[in-house]
Amino acid sequence: MSSVISSHNPDAVSRAVGVLNAGGLVGLPTETVYGLAARADIDDAVTRIFHAKGRPMGHPLILHISEISELDRYAIEVPLPALTLAQQCWPGPLTLLLHKTEAVSSLVTGGRETVAIRIPANECARQIIKQCGNAVAAPSANIFGHVSPTSAQHVVSDLGDNVDLIIDDGNCSIGVESTIVDFTTDQPQLLRPGGFPVEDLESIIGQQILMPTGESRASGMLASHYAPRCRVVVAETIDIAKRALSDYGNARILDHWDNSPLYAASLYTQMRQADEDGMEAVIAVFPPKSGLGMAIRDRLIKASFL
Secondary structure, three states: OOEEEEOOOOOHHHHHHHHHHOOOOEEEOOOOOOEEEEEOOOHHHHHHHHHHHOOOOOOOOEEEOOOHHHHHHHEEOOOHHHHHHHHHHOOOOEEEEEEEOOOOOHHHHOOOOEEEEEOOOOHHHHHHHHHHOOOEEOOEOOOOOEOOOOOHHHHHHHHHHHOOEEEEOOOOOOOOOOEEEEOOOOOOEEEEOOOOOHHHHHHHHOOOOEOOOOOOOOOOOOOOOOEOOOEEEEEOOHHHHHHHHHHOOOEEEEOOOOOHHHHHHHHHHHHHHHHHOOOOEEEEEOOOOOOOHHHHHHHHHHHHOO
């Protein structure tokens, strides 16, 4: 079983850095979900991420850095709106897709000339990355396509001995993945709604962020994703959800319609709990489309995709 250490342990950061620098994998806490981190400049370690998750090798990873001053090391031709968002939104749940430098391995980018980069808001994560002296590649620390992990125990349950060390920093505060915005297109495109509401990003740059066109080129863009073993059924209202209960012998409703932050923070835990309780289905009531609601609706739709 993986070694788990509390983030409050004085040795937590140094132990994580030692594992990463030796080519190992670390379950890394962030404000969004737990990541499966490897030093991005050690190809064997990055390859281990794909094998541990059962993730297709062509599906790109997100680079995590500790300070905005490191951006130029990994990205070129950063447009002014992207830089503005980086300055105002990092550290935080925002990922920017940019043109990569030669320092970024093609294993990280799935062979593409673009790279997704963010700075996590979790202090422990940033300290680990900073002391590593290099960016880490870190997708969510779960089996590919399964419900993302928002606690250290979720990482243990999904990946077990495939992770060398897990840093336990409690439950993730946001609970859904970062927002991904593509700045390699003529106009910015929203590749994945997430923890940073797109309306707020548009307000910062004074520019509309369009819906995505073209191929899948970032984490979370596949039609089916974030799924528990039980069936996920979506409903626009609580009344529709209650009527749908009769279609299943063993089901429960997920509904925090009036509190999107609570819904986001508890969504993946509730899905995992439904599996543990042997539920046949969960019937999830859509939250409003604004704010975090857009990200929650995206995850529910992809979890329900058959």
